Amino acid sequence: MDFTLPILAPSILASDYTRLGEEIDKCNQADIQWLHCDIMDGHFVPNISYGPKLVKAAGSCTDAFLDVHLMIENPDQYIERFADAGADQITVHQEACPHLHRTIQNIHNQGITAGVAINPGTSLQTIEPVINNVDLVLLMSVNPGFGGQSFIENTYQRLQKMSAMRDENGAGFLIEVDGGINLDNIRKVTQYGADVLVAGSAVFKAKNIPKRIENLTQKAKLGKGTIA
């Protein structure tokens, strides 16, 4: 599937679940390419969000690529269920996968793309052995578990290092950044190498959601490729 970079991926975690269809429809009005679903289990992260049933409902409201981020322990146990629910991509946490290479294979075996996520406090070197096997690396720019947190500033250096690792290894994965992205920092995040920008509060707390998505996307485009 071809996408135009940078990609803005609204995270429905910040949406009004009582009007989920309408909220996603507003994203469709802005021609979103990706929709981001955050799965939290109350163990890997200190919060519980939603499961495959809601992912399926969300997917039925859009043609956008369904980007499912599993912040859960034992992700292997749930890969098939989220794939059946319509996930186009599943991302698992390095910190939750003792057999990361096998988990990535399990995702690919479902005929979908695979991502690996890392927390702000985890060394980038820990994912080096799998970077030629994944389609996406997700750098968390907040400690996962809650929407509405502030962006952690050292993400910029981590983005630069991750881009350099990709070049050195001749890898082709996309770099996604998730947490605390807003109108003030989105340009800089893309300047430092992000291809995909997850935004929850910045999208769904806006009065005019389609307009906000357009503004965020425009600012992200201004940053793309401006730092070597």
Ligand SMILES: O=C(CO)[C@@H](O)[C@H](O)COP(=O)(O)O
């Ligand atoms: O995974 C997470 C939080 O753990 C994120 O996807 C949040 O949903 C992003 O929300 P904002 O920081 O943009 O409000």
